[in-house]
Amino acid sequence: MFTSRLDALARRSLLRRLRTIDSAPGTEVELDGHRVLLFSSNNYLDLAAHPRVTEAAINAIRRYGVGAGASRLVSGSLRPHRELEERLAAFKREEAALVFPTGYQANLGLIPTLAEDRDVLYVDRLCHASLIDACRLCEAPLRVYRHRDHAHLARLLQQGRPPRPALIITDGVFSMDGDLAPLPELCKAAEQAGATLVVDDAHGTGVMGADGRGTVEHYGLEGRAIVQMGTLSKALGGMGGFVAGSRDLIEYLVNRARPFIYTTALPPAMAAAAAAALDVIEAEPERRARLWSLRDLLHEGVRRIGFDTLDSRSPIIPLLVGDADQALALSDQLLAYGVYAPAIRPPTVPAGTSRIRMSVTAGHTPAQIDHVLDVLKTIVASDGRLQESLRGGRLAGAKARGRKARSPSP
Numbered sequence: 001m002f003t004s005r006l007d008a009l010a011r012r013s014l015l016r017r018l019r020t021i022d023s024a025p026g027t028e029v030e031l032d033g034h035r036v037l038l039f040s041s042n043n044y045l046d047l048a049a050h051p052r053v054t055e056a057a058i059n060a061i062r063r064y065g066v067g068a069g070a071s072r073l074v075s076g077s078l079r080p081h082r083e084l085e086e087r088l089a090a091f092k093r094e095e096a097a098l099v100f101p102t103g104y105q106a107n108l109g110l111i112p113t114l115a116e117d118r119d120v121l122y123v124d125r126l127c128h129a130s131l132i133d134a135c136r137l138c139e140a141p142l143r144v145y146r147h148r149d150h151a152h153l154a155r156l157l158q159q160g161r162p163p164r165p166a167l168i169i170t171d172g173v174f175s176m177d178g179d180l181a182p183l184p185e186l187c188k189a190a191e192q193a194g195a196t197l198v199v200d201d202a203h204g205t206g207v208m209g210a211d212g213r214g215t216v217e218h219y220g221l222e223g224r225a226i227v228q229m230g231t232l233s234k235a236l237g238g239m240g241g242f243v244a245g246s247r248d249l250i251e252y253l254v255n256r257a258r259p260f261i262y263t264t265a266l267p268p269a270m271a272a273a274a275a276a277a278l279d280v281i282e283a284e285p286e287r288r289a290r291l292w293s294l295r296d297l298l299h300e301g302v303r304r305i306g307f308d309t310l311d312s313r314s315p316i317i318p319l320l321v322g323d324a325d326q327a328l329a330l331s332d333q334l335l336a337y338g339v340y341a342p343a344i345r346p347p348t349v350p351a352g353t354s355r356i357r358m359s360v361t362a363g364h365t366p367a368q369i370d371h372v373l374d375v376l377k378t379i380v381a382s383d384g385r386l387q388e389s390l391r392g393g394r395l396a397g398a399k400a401r402g403r404k405a406r407s408p409s410p
């Protein structure tokens with residue numbers, strides 16, 4: 001039964017396979033036995049193997065062991081958790097923070113808790129799957145507004161006129177398009193409607209803003225009523241998720257968020273590693289500067305080759321192709337040249353907007369960026385079908401951005 005379902009996926013170029021990496025995290029890794037240049041990691045600041053970060057984890061393992069042993073409310077709340085939460089609250093300039101075992105769980109805990117006394121949830125059409133799943137756990141109805149379209153949101157808010165406050169939910173940096181939510185406008189719309197704005201800043205934390213505090217800092221919105229969620233698993237290089245907000249909210253989450261209450265606490269070593277990563281972020285701002293200059297190098301280069309990169313404003317750079325099979329073919333060609341950047345296909349992105357998703361880290365070198373640009377140039381020059389689909393890709397990109405976009409992925 002599953003064989004035929006798998007066959008059906010394969011026929012539509014939608015079959016996904018796990019690949020195995022057998023080397024330290026970095027930009028050159030051993031993937032399924034071949035050395036490749038990696039352009040797909042969210043390890044933006046190259047902290048996953050930073051000596052200070054790994055050292056902190058090892059020391060915490062020696063002192064606390066590998067597992068927390070219980071949920072936080074039973075006996076799993078260890079000193080590294082508390083210390084990290086204080087650091088995260090200060091980093092996000094919020095009163096308090098709460099750590100979850102993953103970012104996914106942080107969203108599953110946060111959204112239903114906030115939705116308890118709210119009538120309607122408004123989400124951006126391209127919100128991360130964990131936010132969509134979190135909304136599905138809520139009783140309140142879900143309204144999807146067009147991607148980054150705050151005017152559309154404002155109209156929906158007007159129409160809905162919810163008797164009780166609504167929740168507005170967005171990514172800070174969108175994980176597949178690499179573009180930014182219009183937070184100033186969303187914040188204003190939320191304030192006018194008496195709604196609460198939630199920002200999932202998984203890809204913004206450590207990356208966006210002068211000090212890497214995230215998308216809220218980038219827009220100068222610190223101090224406004226925004227609930228921030230983030231992960232420890234991307235720029236911070238480890239594993240885990242968190243919510244930062246008012247002391248009341250955090251205390252309420254401790255009491256109500258089921259993915260916090262009914263699960264074993266984050267391993268203490270991961271908490272210690274994340275705290276050390278925050279130390280490095282503060283001590284070495286040049287890592288972020290390097291990340292951005294490499295990102296600009298790659299972005300300008302792929303645009304010159306002719307790729308539509310949607311509205312990327314982050315180290316996530318989509319190379320729009322269009323159809324799933326074409327995206328897959330390009331990813332395979334890149335791999336043949338020793339470059340790994342995965343094809344992203346439906347249901348992760350809307351049909352017709354399949355793409356290669358490249359991500360840059362501070363660990364890349366300018367020579368590696370030059371190399372991948374040469375490889376892309378060679379592939380495009382020798383592949384008429386790809387050239388054609390690039391032209392079509394631009395159409396799909398216009399469609400993805402435009403008003404007549406297809407039905408929402410959620």
Ligand SMILES: *Cc1c(COP(=O)(O)O)cnc(C)c1O
Pocket residue numbers: 102103104105107128130171175200202203231232233239240241
């Ligand atoms: C990765 C991601 C998450 C989930 O975080 P994990 O820590 O990997 O579970 C949530 N939201 C967004 C936008 C993400 O990109």
